[in-house]
Amino acid sequence: MDTETNNPKTAALVANGTISNFEKIGSHVRSFPYVVAVDGGICNCQQMDVTPNIIIGDLDSAPPELLQQYSDVPQKLFPANKDKTDLELAIEEAASQGMERIVIFGALERRMDHSVYNLHLLRRHPGLLSIESEYETLFVIDHTMEVPCQQGQTISLIPLGGSVQGVTTKGLKWELNHATFNRDFMSISNICLSNSFLVEVQSGDILCCLCK
Structure with missing residues (x-):
């Protein structure tokens, strides 16, 4: 799947999962016109030297001192007790901005339940969402x-x-x-x-x- 980062309607979502090669993934993320840090994904953004356009989530996994470092970045806060994950909310936010392609980085985690859940998020938005890591690109085909x-x-x-x-x-x-x-x-x-x-x-x- 071509991520078409020169398309202004393409967004990168940086989640709090594992990123092994910050230099490689960071270079890719910086090519996107719109970047969302998903809660603790701000830690991955810092490691990649990426300044997101917005930080989204309940911020339970985002260190306060790091949020202070990115105090100029707008935040969209949600309560900790909610029916959707922070990544789901970030997808909805990007879609509401008219994004035609959303690429998620750091979606595969040490916790298998989170990783499997994130894979199933791809099924809700075939053609819109993909997950990228250093090793593969994941997306759903339904046609x-x-x-x-x-x-x-x-x-x-x-x-x-x-x-x-x-x-x-x-x-x-x-x-x-x-x-x-x-x-x-x-x-x-x-x-x-x-x-x-x-x-x-x-x-x-x-x-x-x-x-x-």
Whole structure:
């Protein structure tokens, strides 16, 4: 999925999860026209030398001294007792600003429950959301999509929400033709044959993991 950072309607959300290479990810985040620090994600912003456009959350994981350092950055505060996570609220804020593409950094955490929940957030906004790390780009496909890639790049397709019907691919080493994905069948470590591949999904949605 092309993040198109030159598009003014593209936003980067920096969450409080693990970022291993601050220099590499920071360089990418700084290319976005709009950056949201999601609660304790302000710590990752500091490590990457990124000044966000806004800080969002209940700020329970944002050190007060760090918030003071970013006192000129607007904050949108929420109560600690709420029905949505800080990341969900940040997605809603970015969408309300008319963003056409939202890329989340630091979404994969040491806590597996948070990581799995964040993956399921992709299913709510297919085509809008993606998650990026140093190692992969993650997004959901629920229709026909042509995905830019590099020859030899590794690609996996995984169902997150039950059975997925009519999965067809073009441009991969091991092609699929109207396959049914479920807990017993999925596509792991397939290989891109050129600079793009096509995935068609007739019913349901699948997580696409494009390794870097």
